[in-house]
Amino acid sequence: MGIKLSALTVFAGVLGVGIGFGMQNITANMVSGIVILFERPIKEGDMVRFKNNIGIVQKINLRATVIRTILNEHLIVPNSEFINSTVENMSFSDLKLRLRVDVGVSYSSDPFTVKQALLDAAYSTEHILKNPEPSVLFIAFGESSLDFQLFAWIESPKRRFETESDLHFAVIQKFRERGITIPFPQRDVYIKQK
DSSP: OOOOHHHHHHHHHHHHHHHHHHHHHHHHHHHHHHHHHHHOSSOTTOEEEETTEEEEEEEEOSSEEEEEETTSOEEEEEHHHHHHSOEEETTSSOOOEEEEEEEEEOTTSOHHHHHHHHHHHHHHSTTBOSSSOOEEEEEEEOSSSEEEEEEEEESOGGGHHHHHHHHHHHHHHHHHHHTOOOOOOOOOOOOOOO
């Protein structure tokens, strides 16, 4: 028919290389999907932190995993990303999650009163567990404040943000009841006159 087979061979070779490169990512994602399904580092319903996003795993497909973020956005993440990146699974083996509240108070505040106020705030907040007990650490003499950390546990990471917010409100309320103030940094400016 007058068609040069050598030209078709070159074209088929270039096409094959292109398809091979294109299939490389698809194959990697499918193999990663199989690994995820067998090893179960994540499963549907888990709360995960992936890069800068926190969300709940909605569905694990063969090629990609769907995560619904706390902002109700849906991320479609290639499975190879889960294998090649660090993923924090907040509900991997134990659903309990520790919350931390950093707070600074004025130097005129009694540290023992501050500790009790923080513990009272934790115990009065819904969803905070009694066991393990909340705890307070006096961590530093800051530049303009005495710095404390409050640690408390919740039963499920799904309640994290709601409970953190409630805990912040409770801390403010307990501080106001006891007259404890949260200072803000102050700077003195001196103007040099000639």
